[in-house]
Amino acid sequence: MTKQIGILCFSPTGTTKKVCTAVARGMGANDFQGFDITLPKIRASIINNSNNVFENIDHLIVGAPVYSGKLPLQVLECLRVIDGKGKGASALVVYGNRDYGIALRCMVELLSEHGFNVGAAGAFIGQHSYSDIIPVAIGRPDELDMDKAHHLGIRSMSTNICLSPEDIPVQIDMVSKSNKYSSIKPFHIDALCIKCGKCAKKCPIGLLSSDTGKYLNREAKKQCIGCMACSRICMQHAKVAKVNPIVKLVLKQILGKASRERKEPLVIVA
Template identity: 45%
Template sequence: MKVAVMCFSPTGTTRRVCLEIAQGISDSDPTVLDLTLPDGRTVFMGDPERLVADYDHVVVGVPVYGGKIPPLARDVLSLVKGHGRPATAVAVYGNRDFGVALRRLCQMLESNGFQVVSAGAFIGEHSYSAVVPVALNRPDAADLDNARLFGSQSARASGVLAVDDVEEQLDMFSKSPNIAALKPRYLAASCTQCGSCSEVCPIGIIASGSGAYASSELRKRCIGCMACVRTCPSNARRNEANLMERLMLGMVLKKPSRERLEPKVFMPA
C-alpha cells in the first residue's frame, strides 16, 4: 500500500506523529508531502489536483493553534483534491484542547473529495512550555505506540467516518476568528548568525544573515510556532512573555500543566 503523509509541522511534532500513524497503516515507508516551508508549499501549489492521485491512503496532519487549524496550513490544504482516496485526519495539540481543528480538517478533506475513514487528536509538547511547562517531551513512547495502533485500525476501517461525530472542544479561543500568538524575542548579543532559524521559519521572515526579523512589518506575520526557538543552538531566540501574558498563560495552562491527556480517536460506527 502506498501511503502519503501530508503535513504542516514547524517543530516536527505533527510530522513525527503522522509518520508513526503511517507506519501502522503500511510497512512501506510513506512519502512525505511537507507544506511547512515555502519551498514545500510550492510543490503543493504546482498541481494540487493530482498531488495525491497515486496514493492508496493519505495521512493529513496539522498542529492546533488557539483551537484552530493554522491559516497557512488551511489555505494550502484546501487546494488539494482527494479523488476518493481514503484519508486519516490528525490534529496535534498541547494537552489543553483541540478546539474545532480536527472537525474542520475532516470537513475540509471531505469537501475536497477525500473519503475520511478516521480522525485522531494527539498530544505534543505545548509551544509555550518555556513559559508554562505543559506536556514536556511529548509525544513520548506511549503516544507513538498509540499512533501506530491507530494507523493499524485506520487501515482496517470499513466505511466512512461521519464528520459530525468528530468532537469539538469549544472555548473562547476556538470561537475567536483570530489566533493570538507570542512572538519570539531576538537577542543579537547571543546570535552566532548560523542561519538555522531562518531555515526553519515557515513564513520566511527571518533574515538569514543576522537571525533578526527581516523587518518590523514582517515580524507582525510571525505565527508563534516557536520553530526558531527550538532550533537555535545559542538561545538567541527565546519564547518570553511579559507580565500580563504570563498571568494569562498561567491561568489558561494551569490545568493542562498538571494532568496528562491521552489521544482521542474517531472511527466509523
C-alpha cells in the same frame, strides 16, 4: 496489495510529524511519500500542483498542530485546494494538552468536501510550543502516545466506512470561537546569535534574515505566527519565548490546568 501512503503535514516544532509517521508505520508503510508543507516553498509547490501532486498515493495521512483551537491558516490554505479523488485519508491534529477546539472536525470536514474518504481521525498531544514559558506536555508525544498512533494506523487499515464531521467531537470555547490567532513572538538575543542562518531556513513563513537571524522588517514581525520553529532549532538560545509578567500571568491562567493534568489521545475509526 500494499497501499502507497502519503503524509501531508505542517509541523514547525516536529511533534505533528512524529505522530503522522507512527500512524503510517501502523499502516504497514516502510516507505511513504512525505509532503511536508511547513516550509513556504514546498507549501507553494503543493498548492500550485494540487491537481496531480497525490497521483501515486492511495491513502493520505494529514496532520496539523492546533493553533488557538483551530487549524493554522497555512494548513487551511492547502486543504482548500487539494482534491482527494476518492482516496482514503486519516485526519490528525496535535495539540498542547489544553484543548483541540474545532480543529479536528474542521479537518475532517474539509477533507470530506474535497473528495477524500476519511476513515480515521485522531487528536494527539505534543509538547506545547510555549513550554519554555510554562512547561506543558514536556516530551510528548511519548511512547504511550506513539503506541496509540501506531494502533490508529493498524485499525484504519480494516475500515472502508467513512467518518462524517458530526462523528468528531468539538471543544468549543472563546478561543476556538474567535477567528483570531493568539501567539507569542520569539525574542531575538543578538549577543547570543552566531548568525548561522538555521532559524531563517526553518521559518514557515520566511520572515527571518539568514544573515542576522532577525525579522526581515517590521511587517515580517507582524506576520510571525509564533510557532517557535526558530526557537526550537537555535542551539545558542538566541530565540526565546519571553514575555512580560502580565502576559505570563495570563498564560498561566490559560495553560495552568494543561500543565498539571495529562490528557490522552482521542482516536476515532469509522
